[in-house]
Each structure stands twice: as C-alpha cells, then as structure tokens.
Amino acid sequence: MSIIMIVLERINKIFDHGKTPITAVDDVSLRVEKGQIYGIIGYSGAGKSTLIRLLNGLEKPTTGSVTINGQQISAAKGEALRRARLKISMVFQHFNLLWSRTVSENIAFSMQIAGAPKAQIAARVAELIALVGLTGRERAYPSQLSGGQKQRVGIARALANSPDVLLCDEATSALDPQTTDQILELLLDINRRFGLTIVLITHEMHVVRKICDRVAVMENGKVVEEGEVIRVFTHPQQAITRQFVRQVSQYADDEDFDPELTRDLQGSVIKLTFTGHSTHRPVVGELTLRYGLPFNILHGKMTQTANGAFGQLWVHVSASQEQLANILADLQRSDIDGEVIAHG
Known part of the structure; x- marks a missing residue:
C-alpha cells in the first residue's frame, strides 16, 4: 500500500498588491506518494514557483491546506515551522551557494544551523561529497567549479539533514544538455537509493520524461492535466500539454x-x-x-x-x-x- 507524502487540498494563493488581486495558484489539489519523483511543469507565470514556496512554507495559502508527511505545513508557525523545514530541502536554479565558503563548508552550513555535533557534520559531509561525485573538490570555492559541480554541491547541501522531501526549482535550467542529464541521473540515483520523495518544478518536458513518475501541467495557476508520465505523453488532453510533448525531439504527436x-x-x-x-x-x-x-x-x-x-x-x-x-x-x-x- 502506497504512503502519501504530500497532500495539497484546494489550494488558492492570491496576492493582493495594488488594485487588482492576482491569483497565482487557483484551486489546486495534488497527492504525491512517498518515494515518487513528481514533476510540475508550466511556462513562466503558470504558478509553479508559487506552488513550490507553498510546499516549504515560505508562502501561506490564502485558502486550502498543505500537508507533508502528516504535518500541516500551511498551519505551522514559529519553531514548529522551522523544524518542519529541516525535512523539506530545496535545490535552486542558480545554486544559491555561499561564495566565501568551500564545498565542504557549504554542505555543512545547514547542519551547523541545525546544531549538529562537529563530528557528525564532518562524517556526513564526507559521505555526501562522495555521493554527488565531488571527491577531491572539498576545499574548492564555488568560483572554481563548473555549473554542474555547483549544482552537485547544492544537492549535497540539500541532503545534509536527511530530508523527507527534496524540492527542485528549475534545478537544471542553467545547465547545458549534457550536464542536465548528469544531474538528472544523480537525482534518479538518490531517489532509488534512499526512497526520497522529489518534486521537480520545470518548464522542460525532457526533465519530466527523463526521471518523473507523474506530472502535473499548470497553466494560469490551475493544474489542467495530471497523471503518469507515459499516459500524459501518449494521450495529452490539453493544448498546452501537447505543446510540451512536442518539446521532446524523440517524440511528438500526429x-x-x-x-x-x-x-x-x-x-x-x-x-x-x-x-x-x-x-x-x-x-x-x-x-x-x-x-x-x-x-x-x-x-x-x-x-x-x-x-x-x-x-x-x-x-x-x-x-x-x-x-x-x-x-x-x-x-x-x-x-x-x-x-x-x-x-x-
């Protein structure tokens, strides 16, 4: 029997800046099983970045609820929200590394914030450096790394506190195609090795095709199509979904x-x-x-x-x-x- 890790129930997010309110997320309900790689795809302005901020509690929904691993993130505050966020990690498009810290120091940072003992931090950092393929680069600074290596540091840092959920916000958009595939293979390996639940926000159908189990297609704040990746590829129902499917050169519609x-x-x-x-x-x-x-x-x-x-x-x-x-x-x-x- 599958375990549900993430539940979004009738989520609405309205930004009331100025005279005209903006509905960024419009009545979205989703369920993500534990251990799944779940893709959320949409073009700029579709609402997917707001949705991911709702998942980690950086934004509160106007209405609806966000529950992760049994805890209602949308209702958590203060210390409870801080503890919850330790188990919801993020990988960013532009890496967001600390440029004055080495690879090892970047990875260690979140564990230091969490108050982990020094010996535990050192052991975990060494483990993660090997996992993401950066052995020998421990003392390098971000300015000395390629884009793919920077993202590997970002992934290792996100895994430091052994999260339940890994959120990836356009994590490969700044990378070339070959490096993108390498990072996707790394995420797939991490998912299969540890059973980690991963939610990918992207505008690239190649990313969805490569590693996702299910996908939700967003347009104008709504989820307009959702299902298993193979089913969505072979039977796209919406015009925007067919447009995304045509992105992938190996496959297109009629x-x-x-x-x-x-x-x-x-x-x-x-x-x-x-x-x-x-x-x-x-x-x-x-x-x-x-x-x-x-x-x-x-x-x-x-x-x-x-x-x-x-x-x-x-x-x-x-x-x-x-x-x-x-x-x-x-x-x-x-x-x-x-x-x-x-x-x-």
Missing part, C-alpha cells in the same frame, strides 16, 4: 506524420500507440500471420521514460470493415491503442 503518405493508398491507416511491455512485441508480424494481410509501415517513433518505453507506429492495410474491427479488438487485448486515422 504532426510528425505526413498525411501525404496516404494520398494514393487504398485501404486504412491505423495509428498504434505502445506503452511498457507491448513495445517489445512483434505486433505487425503477428497481425500479418493472423489475417494473411500485408501491413505497410508508414512511420514510427519510440522514446524512453523513467518507467518504461513508449512509442507510436502508423501502418497501412487493405482490410474489410469486419477485419478492421477484429484487428482493433486484437490490439486492445494486447494493451495497444489502435485508431483508424485515414481511409484510402
């Missing part, structure tokens, strides 16, 4: 398929959508043998997520209406979505 390919064809074009184990089945070969019909592959693509592969295939076949209905039924029984998109 716009990748050229209708001109069907102009002179007699018969039907079927779009097959595969997820999980079905990506490994010789489906076209099976259909050819079963129905004695030639299936012509027109176009195809496949990509990988943290929880399995998915892809799409466009095939042409000249079949009777009865055969076509049976083919679609066979596909459904094999957990493959089949849709007739053109008739020649």
Whole structure:
C-alpha cells in the first residue's frame, strides 16, 4: 500500500498588491506518494514557483491546506515551522551557494544551523561529497567549479539533514544538455537509493520524461492535466500539454506524420500507440500471420521514460470493415491503442 507524502487540498494563493488581486495558484489539489519523483511543469507565470514556496512554507495559502508527511505545513508557525523545514530541502536554479565558503563548508552550513555535533557534520559531509561525485573538490570555492559541480554541491547541501522531501526549482535550467542529464541521473540515483520523495518544478518536458513518475501541467495557476508520465505523453488532453510533448525531439504527436503518405493508398491507416511491455512485441508480424494481410509501415517513433518505453507506429492495410474491427479488438487485448486515422 502506497504512503502519501504530500497532500495539497484546494489550494488558492492570491496576492493582493495594488488594485487588482492576482491569483497565482487557483484551486489546486495534488497527492504525491512517498518515494515518487513528481514533476510540475508550466511556462513562466503558470504558478509553479508559487506552488513550490507553498510546499516549504515560505508562502501561506490564502485558502486550502498543505500537508507533508502528516504535518500541516500551511498551519505551522514559529519553531514548529522551522523544524518542519529541516525535512523539506530545496535545490535552486542558480545554486544559491555561499561564495566565501568551500564545498565542504557549504554542505555543512545547514547542519551547523541545525546544531549538529562537529563530528557528525564532518562524517556526513564526507559521505555526501562522495555521493554527488565531488571527491577531491572539498576545499574548492564555488568560483572554481563548473555549473554542474555547483549544482552537485547544492544537492549535497540539500541532503545534509536527511530530508523527507527534496524540492527542485528549475534545478537544471542553467545547465547545458549534457550536464542536465548528469544531474538528472544523480537525482534518479538518490531517489532509488534512499526512497526520497522529489518534486521537480520545470518548464522542460525532457526533465519530466527523463526521471518523473507523474506530472502535473499548470497553466494560469490551475493544474489542467495530471497523471503518469507515459499516459500524459501518449494521450495529452490539453493544448498546452501537447505543446510540451512536442518539446521532446524523440517524440511528438500526429504532426510528425505526413498525411501525404496516404494520398494514393487504398485501404486504412491505423495509428498504434505502445506503452511498457507491448513495445517489445512483434505486433505487425503477428497481425500479418493472423489475417494473411500485408501491413505497410508508414512511420514510427519510440522514446524512453523513467518507467518504461513508449512509442507510436502508423501502418497501412487493405482490410474489410469486419477485419478492421477484429484487428482493433486484437490490439486492445494486447494493451495497444489502435485508431483508424485515414481511409484510402
């Protein structure tokens, strides 16, 4: 049975600066399971940065409640809020390191603030430096580090007090693509090794595809779509979600398929959508043998997520209406979505 780590219940956040109030978060309810990597994606102004500040108590909701690991953060004050924040750590887009402190001193800082003994701090710092791959750079200053190394320090610092939840606010946006993938692999390793719950705020669908289990799509303060990453990729419901999906070069929607390919064809074009184990089945070969019909592959693509592969295939076949209905039924029984998109 899964344990729910984060619960957002009917959250609204209204900023009343000037004559016109601004609704930054509009009636958002979410649940994040313990050990999940949960992505929240949206463009600038969507409300995702305000949402993450609500998660760590830096902002209080106008209405609604935020509960993390059984504690209502939205109602906590003073010492109770300070203790709660020790278990909710943050990784920032621009690193937010102390430039006058070394790598080791940056990592140690939050433990010093928490009053941990010196021996415990030294042991934990050494452990984290090895974990994030910075052995040998302990005495370096931030100005001597690359962007990826700075973010590794930021991650190590965030892990120092053994948090329950790690919040990442555009943690890879300032990095090049190769370094981004390295940081995402590090976060995925940390998640799998320690079962740490991670919430990622991003505007990049590549980040979501690479490591997230579930994703919420935000627009104008609202969550307009939410679900498992594979399901959102293969069946995006909202225009903004389809726009995000098109960001990922390995995968896009029907716009990748050229209708001109069907102009002179007699018969039907079927779009097959595969997820999980079905990506490994010789489906076209099976259909050819079963129905004695030639299936012509027109176009195809496949990509990988943290929880399995998915892809799409466009095939042409000249079949009777009865055969076509049976083919679609066979596909459904094999957990493959089949849709007739053109008739020649």
